[in-house]
Amino acid sequence: MNTKILQPSDQNIQTCARVIQNGGVVAFPTETVYGLGADARNERAVREIFRVKGRPSDNPLIVHVYDAEQIEEVAQNISPAARKLMAQFMPGALTLVLEKKPNIPLCVTGGLSTVGVRMPSHPVCRSFLQACGVPVCAPSANTSTLPSPTAAAHVLRDLQGKIPYVLDGGNCEIGVESTILDMSGDTPRLLRAGGVSREALEKACGCRIENAAKSDRALCPGMKYKHYSPRANVLFSAYYSGMAEGIARCYDMLAQEGKRPVILCLDARVPAYGTRNVYAMGKDSGGYAHNLFASLRRADDDGFDTVIAEGVADTGVGEAIINRLVKSSGGQII
Ligand code: AMP
Ligand code: MG
Secondary structure, eight states: OOOEEEOOOHHHHHHHHHHHHTTOOEEEOOSSSOEEEEETTOHHHHHHHHHHHTOOTTSOOEEEOSSHHHHHHHEESOOHHHHHHHHHHOSSSEEEEEEEOTTSOTTTTTTOSEEEEEOOOOHHHHHHHHHHOSOEEEOBSSOTTSOOOOSHHHHHHHHTTTSSEEEOOOSOSSOSOOEEEEOSSSSOEEEEOOSSOHHHHHHHHTSOOEEOOGGGGGGSGGGGSOOSOOSSEEEEOOOOTTHHHHHHHHHHHHHHTTOOEEEEEOGGGGGGGTTSOEEEOOSSHHHHHHHHHHHHHHHHHTTOSEEEEOOOOSSTTHHHHHHHHHHHTTTOBO
Protein backbone atom coordinates (compact mmCIF):
# COMPACT_ATOMS: atom_id res chain seq x y z
CA MET A 1 0.00 0.00 0.00
CA ASN A 2 1.27 3.45 -0.90
CA THR A 3 0.16 5.98 1.73
CA LYS A 4 -1.04 9.28 0.23
CA ILE A 5 -1.27 12.68 1.87
CA LEU A 6 -4.59 14.23 0.81
CA GLN A 7 -5.25 17.97 0.83
CA PRO A 8 -8.50 18.76 2.67
CA SER A 9 -10.82 19.36 -0.31
CA ASP A 10 -14.48 18.34 0.08
CA GLN A 11 -13.87 15.40 -2.21
CA ASN A 12 -10.82 14.18 -0.29
CA ILE A 13 -12.64 14.53 3.04
CA GLN A 14 -15.40 12.33 1.57
CA THR A 15 -12.80 9.81 0.41
CA CYS A 16 -11.35 9.54 3.92
CA ALA A 17 -14.82 9.31 5.49
CA ARG A 18 -15.70 6.43 3.15
CA VAL A 19 -12.61 4.52 4.32
CA ILE A 20 -13.87 4.84 7.91
CA GLN A 21 -17.41 3.80 6.95
CA ASN A 22 -16.01 0.75 5.13
CA GLY A 23 -14.09 -0.42 8.20
CA GLY A 24 -10.66 0.98 7.33
CA VAL A 25 -8.28 3.35 9.15
CA VAL A 26 -7.07 6.81 8.11
CA ALA A 27 -5.03 9.54 9.79
CA PHE A 28 -6.69 12.92 10.33
CA PRO A 29 -5.68 16.30 11.78
CA THR A 30 -6.91 17.76 15.06
CA GLU A 31 -5.92 20.92 16.95
CA THR A 32 -3.86 18.79 19.40
CA VAL A 33 -2.04 16.09 17.39
CA TYR A 34 -2.87 13.90 14.35
CA GLY A 35 -5.15 10.94 15.08
CA LEU A 36 -5.34 7.45 13.58
CA GLY A 37 -9.06 6.82 13.26
CA ALA A 38 -11.52 3.97 12.79
CA ASP A 39 -15.27 3.45 13.28
CA ALA A 40 -15.50 3.08 17.06
CA ARG A 41 -18.32 0.52 16.76
CA ASN A 42 -16.38 -1.79 14.42
CA GLU A 43 -14.13 -4.17 16.39
CA ARG A 44 -12.13 -5.33 13.39
CA ALA A 45 -11.39 -1.77 12.34
CA VAL A 46 -10.37 -0.87 15.90
CA ARG A 47 -7.97 -3.83 16.10
CA GLU A 48 -6.32 -2.58 12.92
CA ILE A 49 -5.41 0.67 14.73
CA PHE A 50 -3.54 -1.28 17.41
CA ARG A 51 -1.78 -3.37 14.76
CA VAL A 52 -0.72 -0.37 12.65
CA LYS A 53 0.62 1.56 15.65
CA GLY A 54 2.13 -1.39 17.49
CA ARG A 55 0.10 -0.26 20.49
CA PRO A 56 -0.53 -2.48 23.56
CA SER A 57 -4.18 -3.55 23.51
CA ASP A 58 -4.89 -2.42 27.09
CA ASN A 59 -4.13 1.21 26.20
CA PRO A 60 -7.54 2.75 25.41
CA LEU A 61 -8.45 5.04 22.52
CA ILE A 62 -10.34 8.32 22.61
CA VAL A 63 -13.69 8.45 20.81
CA HIS A 64 -13.98 11.56 18.64
CA VAL A 65 -17.45 12.96 18.02
CA TYR A 66 -18.84 15.66 15.76
CA ASP A 67 -21.54 17.02 18.07
CA ALA A 68 -23.22 16.69 21.46
CA GLU A 69 -25.84 14.34 20.05
CA GLN A 70 -23.13 11.83 19.17
CA ILE A 71 -21.87 11.87 22.76
CA GLU A 72 -25.22 10.40 23.80
CA GLU A 73 -24.58 7.52 21.35
CA VAL A 74 -21.37 6.46 23.10
CA ALA A 75 -21.79 7.48 26.78
CA GLN A 76 -24.52 7.21 29.41
CA ASN A 77 -25.42 8.48 32.90
CA ILE A 78 -23.62 11.74 32.16
CA SER A 79 -23.55 13.92 35.29
CA PRO A 80 -24.69 17.57 35.32
CA ALA A 81 -21.10 18.58 36.14
CA ALA A 82 -19.85 16.75 33.03
CA ARG A 83 -22.56 18.38 30.93
CA LYS A 84 -21.45 21.78 32.14
CA LEU A 85 -17.87 21.04 31.02
CA MET A 86 -19.15 19.77 27.68
CA ALA A 87 -21.01 23.03 27.14
CA GLN A 88 -17.99 25.11 28.04
CA PHE A 89 -15.04 23.22 26.51
CA MET A 90 -16.46 21.31 23.54
CA PRO A 91 -15.41 21.59 20.81
CA GLY A 92 -11.87 21.79 22.22
CA ALA A 93 -8.86 19.99 23.65
CA LEU A 94 -10.70 18.31 26.54
CA THR A 95 -11.42 14.56 26.76
CA LEU A 96 -14.01 13.51 29.32
CA VAL A 97 -14.01 9.95 30.67
CA LEU A 98 -17.64 8.85 31.01
CA GLU A 99 -19.57 5.62 31.53
CA LYS A 100 -19.61 3.87 28.16
CA LYS A 101 -22.65 2.60 26.29
CA PRO A 102 -22.73 -1.08 25.30
CA ASN A 103 -22.29 -0.31 21.56
CA ILE A 104 -18.68 0.75 22.23
CA PRO A 105 -16.62 -2.45 22.20
CA LEU A 106 -14.19 -3.15 25.04
CA CYS A 107 -11.28 -3.16 22.60
CA VAL A 108 -11.78 0.62 22.27
CA THR A 109 -11.59 1.20 26.03
CA GLY A 110 -8.82 -1.23 26.95
CA GLY A 111 -11.39 -3.37 28.74
CA LEU A 112 -12.72 -0.50 30.88
CA SER A 113 -16.40 0.28 31.43
CA THR A 114 -15.64 3.95 30.72
CA VAL A 115 -14.96 5.75 27.46
CA GLY A 116 -12.88 8.86 26.73
CA VAL A 117 -14.87 11.29 24.57
CA ARG A 118 -13.61 14.35 22.74
CA MET A 119 -15.07 16.83 20.26
CA PRO A 120 -12.19 18.40 18.30
CA SER A 121 -12.39 22.00 17.08
CA HIS A 122 -10.09 21.76 14.03
CA PRO A 123 -12.27 22.73 11.04
CA VAL A 124 -10.92 19.97 8.76
CA CYS A 125 -11.43 17.44 11.54
CA ARG A 126 -14.99 18.64 12.08
CA SER A 127 -15.82 18.29 8.37
CA PHE A 128 -14.26 14.83 8.39
CA LEU A 129 -16.20 13.69 11.48
CA GLN A 130 -19.43 15.07 10.05
CA ALA A 131 -18.83 13.20 6.79
CA CYS A 132 -18.05 9.98 8.69
CA GLY A 133 -21.36 10.17 10.54
CA VAL A 134 -20.08 7.64 13.09
CA PRO A 135 -18.00 8.06 16.25
CA VAL A 136 -14.32 7.75 15.32
CA CYS A 137 -11.93 6.29 17.88
CA ALA A 138 -8.30 7.28 17.61
CA PRO A 139 -4.98 7.38 19.40
CA SER A 140 -2.21 9.64 18.11
CA ALA A 141 -1.15 8.67 14.57
CA ASN A 142 2.47 7.79 15.39
CA THR A 143 4.25 4.50 15.85
CA SER A 144 3.93 3.57 19.53
CA THR A 145 6.71 5.09 21.74
CA LEU A 146 7.74 7.78 19.18
CA PRO A 147 6.86 11.50 19.56
CA SER A 148 3.24 12.30 18.62
CA PRO A 149 2.72 13.65 15.08
CA THR A 150 1.84 17.32 14.66
CA ALA A 151 2.14 17.45 10.85
CA ALA A 152 1.03 15.15 8.02
CA ALA A 153 4.69 14.47 7.16
CA HIS A 154 5.28 13.05 10.67
CA VAL A 155 2.44 10.58 10.17
CA LEU A 156 3.78 9.57 6.77
CA ARG A 157 7.24 9.01 8.24
CA ASP A 158 5.85 6.56 10.82
CA LEU A 159 3.01 4.87 8.97
CA GLN A 160 4.05 4.84 5.29
CA GLY A 161 2.63 1.73 3.62
CA LYS A 162 0.37 0.86 6.57
CA ILE A 163 -2.65 3.11 5.94
CA PRO A 164 -4.21 4.44 2.71
CA TYR A 165 -4.46 8.17 3.52
CA VAL A 166 -3.31 10.99 5.75
CA LEU A 167 -5.78 13.88 5.63
CA ASP A 168 -3.62 17.02 5.76
CA GLY A 169 -4.81 19.81 8.07
CA GLY A 170 -1.50 21.62 8.41
CA ASN A 171 0.53 21.97 11.62
CA CYS A 172 -1.47 21.23 14.77
CA GLU A 173 -2.14 24.49 16.58
CA ILE A 174 -1.83 23.25 20.18
CA GLY A 175 0.77 20.54 19.61
CA VAL A 176 0.23 18.43 22.75
CA GLU A 177 -2.62 15.99 23.35
CA SER A 178 -5.94 16.74 25.01
CA THR A 179 -6.44 17.08 28.74
CA ILE A 180 -8.14 13.94 30.08
CA LEU A 181 -10.57 14.44 32.94
CA ASP A 182 -12.31 11.50 34.59
CA MET A 183 -15.95 12.49 35.18
CA SER A 184 -17.21 8.94 35.76
CA GLY A 185 -16.91 9.13 39.58
CA ASP A 186 -18.06 11.47 42.31
CA THR A 187 -15.31 14.04 41.84
CA PRO A 188 -13.44 15.14 38.72
CA ARG A 189 -9.93 13.73 38.48
CA LEU A 190 -7.17 14.72 36.11
CA LEU A 191 -5.76 11.71 34.22
CA ARG A 192 -3.53 13.63 31.82
CA ALA A 193 -2.53 17.28 31.55
CA GLY A 194 -3.06 18.67 28.04
CA GLY A 195 -4.34 21.46 25.86
CA VAL A 196 -6.92 22.74 28.39
CA SER A 197 -5.32 23.99 31.60
CA ARG A 198 -6.09 22.69 35.09
CA GLU A 199 -6.80 26.29 36.12
CA ALA A 200 -9.51 26.68 33.46
CA LEU A 201 -11.13 23.41 34.57
CA GLU A 202 -10.99 24.38 38.24
CA LYS A 203 -12.65 27.67 37.44
CA ALA A 204 -15.42 25.92 35.51
CA CYS A 205 -15.95 23.23 38.16
CA GLY A 206 -15.70 25.63 41.08
CA CYS A 207 -13.43 23.19 42.94
CA ARG A 208 -9.84 21.98 43.02
CA ILE A 209 -9.05 19.24 40.56
CA GLU A 210 -6.81 16.50 41.94
CA ASN A 211 -4.72 14.08 39.94
CA ALA A 212 -5.91 10.49 39.87
CA ALA A 213 -4.23 8.73 42.80
CA LYS A 214 -1.22 6.54 41.95
CA SER A 215 -3.29 3.51 42.98
CA ASP A 216 -5.90 4.54 40.40
CA ARG A 217 -3.40 4.58 37.58
CA ALA A 218 -5.09 1.49 36.16
CA LEU A 219 -7.86 3.93 35.25
CA CYS A 220 -5.54 5.52 32.74
CA PRO A 221 -3.62 2.57 31.37
CA GLY A 222 -1.83 4.55 28.67
CA MET A 223 0.24 6.34 31.24
CA LYS A 224 2.41 3.37 32.13
CA TYR A 225 4.01 2.98 28.71
CA LYS A 226 7.18 4.48 27.24
CA HIS A 227 6.12 7.57 25.33
CA TYR A 228 7.10 10.50 23.15
CA SER A 229 10.71 9.32 22.67
CA PRO A 230 12.87 10.25 19.69
CA ARG A 231 16.10 8.35 18.92
CA ALA A 232 18.08 11.09 20.65
CA ASN A 233 18.52 10.90 24.41
CA VAL A 234 16.28 13.54 26.05
CA LEU A 235 17.38 15.40 29.19
CA PHE A 236 14.91 17.68 30.87
CA SER A 237 15.87 20.63 33.07
CA ALA A 238 14.05 21.72 36.18
CA TYR A 239 12.70 25.30 35.92
CA TYR A 240 14.70 27.65 38.16
CA SER A 241 16.41 31.01 37.99
CA GLY A 242 19.86 29.63 37.07
CA MET A 243 18.44 27.25 34.47
CA ALA A 244 20.29 28.63 31.43
CA GLU A 245 23.70 28.40 33.17
CA GLY A 246 22.94 24.84 34.31
CA ILE A 247 21.89 23.77 30.84
CA ALA A 248 24.93 25.43 29.24
CA ARG A 249 27.25 23.56 31.65
CA CYS A 250 25.54 20.26 30.89
CA TYR A 251 25.78 20.97 27.13
CA ASP A 252 29.51 21.72 27.33
CA MET A 253 30.20 18.54 29.29
CA LEU A 254 28.36 16.46 26.72
CA ALA A 255 30.10 18.23 23.84
CA GLN A 256 33.46 17.47 25.47
CA GLU A 257 32.51 13.80 25.57
CA GLY A 258 31.96 13.98 21.82
CA LYS A 259 28.17 14.16 21.96
CA ARG A 260 26.06 16.39 19.67
CA PRO A 261 23.47 18.12 21.88
CA VAL A 262 20.75 20.62 20.99
CA ILE A 263 18.87 22.83 23.45
CA LEU A 264 15.11 23.49 23.31
CA CYS A 265 14.59 26.99 24.67
CA LEU A 266 12.19 29.90 24.61
CA ASP A 267 13.07 32.65 22.10
CA ALA A 268 14.08 35.12 24.80
CA ARG A 269 16.86 32.83 26.08
CA VAL A 270 18.47 32.04 22.70
CA PRO A 271 21.24 34.63 23.31
CA ALA A 272 22.02 33.08 26.71
CA TYR A 273 23.33 29.94 24.98
CA GLY A 274 25.78 31.80 22.72
CA THR A 275 27.03 29.64 19.83
CA ARG A 276 25.59 26.38 21.16
CA ASN A 277 22.99 24.58 19.01
CA VAL A 278 19.47 25.64 19.95
CA TYR A 279 15.93 25.31 18.60
CA ALA A 280 13.90 28.44 19.44
CA MET A 281 10.55 27.13 20.68
CA GLY A 282 8.52 30.33 20.58
CA LYS A 283 7.84 33.23 22.89
CA ASP A 284 5.92 31.36 25.61
CA SER A 285 4.60 27.97 26.76
CA GLY A 286 1.99 28.00 23.98
CA GLY A 287 4.77 28.19 21.39
CA TYR A 288 6.82 25.59 23.26
CA ALA A 289 3.88 23.14 23.20
CA HIS A 290 3.17 23.89 19.53
CA ASN A 291 6.79 23.11 18.56
CA LEU A 292 7.58 20.36 21.10
CA PHE A 293 6.99 17.09 19.23
CA ALA A 294 8.15 18.49 15.89
CA SER A 295 11.42 19.56 17.55
CA LEU A 296 12.02 16.10 19.04
CA ARG A 297 11.63 14.61 15.56
CA ARG A 298 13.75 17.37 14.00
CA ALA A 299 16.61 16.62 16.42
CA ASP A 300 16.81 13.10 14.96
CA ASP A 301 16.65 14.43 11.39
CA ASP A 302 19.42 16.96 12.11
CA GLY A 303 21.67 14.27 13.58
CA PHE A 304 21.68 15.45 17.21
CA ASP A 305 22.11 12.62 19.72
CA THR A 306 21.02 14.53 22.83
CA VAL A 307 18.16 16.97 23.42
CA ILE A 308 18.37 19.22 26.47
CA ALA A 309 14.92 20.71 27.06
CA GLU A 310 14.32 23.81 29.16
CA GLY A 311 11.81 23.50 31.97
CA VAL A 312 8.74 25.73 32.08
CA ALA A 313 6.41 27.00 34.82
CA ASP A 314 3.81 24.35 35.67
CA THR A 315 0.85 26.62 34.91
CA GLY A 316 -1.41 26.63 31.85
CA VAL A 317 -0.18 24.35 29.09
CA GLY A 318 3.18 24.21 30.95
CA GLU A 319 1.88 21.28 32.96
CA ALA A 320 1.36 19.24 29.77
CA ILE A 321 4.82 20.18 28.46
CA ILE A 322 6.43 19.01 31.71
CA ASN A 323 4.44 15.75 31.64
CA ARG A 324 5.50 14.96 28.05
CA LEU A 325 9.15 15.85 28.66
CA VAL A 326 9.38 13.82 31.86
CA LYS A 327 8.12 10.80 29.91
CA SER A 328 10.20 11.53 26.83
CA SER A 329 13.33 11.78 28.97
CA GLY A 330 12.51 8.63 30.92
CA GLY A 331 12.80 10.85 34.01
CA GLN A 332 16.36 12.09 33.28
CA ILE A 333 16.03 15.49 34.96
CA ILE A 334 19.08 17.77 35.20
P1 AMP B 1 -3.12 8.72 23.12
O1 AMP B 1 -3.57 10.17 23.17
O2 AMP B 1 -2.53 8.32 21.84
O3 AMP B 1 -2.19 8.36 24.25
O4 AMP B 1 -4.39 7.83 23.41
C1 AMP B 1 -5.44 8.10 24.25
C2 AMP B 1 -5.17 8.08 25.74
O5 AMP B 1 -6.41 8.40 26.35
C3 AMP B 1 -4.77 6.75 26.34
O6 AMP B 1 -3.39 6.59 26.39
C4 AMP B 1 -5.39 6.79 27.73
O7 AMP B 1 -4.43 7.28 28.65
C5 AMP B 1 -6.53 7.78 27.62
N1 AMP B 1 -7.86 7.18 27.71
C6 AMP B 1 -8.69 6.86 26.71
N2 AMP B 1 -9.84 6.32 27.16
C7 AMP B 1 -9.75 6.27 28.48
C8 AMP B 1 -10.60 5.78 29.53
N3 AMP B 1 -11.77 5.22 29.31
N4 AMP B 1 -10.15 5.89 30.79
C9 AMP B 1 -8.95 6.46 31.04
N5 AMP B 1 -8.11 6.92 30.11
C10 AMP B 1 -8.48 6.83 28.84
MG1 MG C 1 -0.26 8.76 21.78
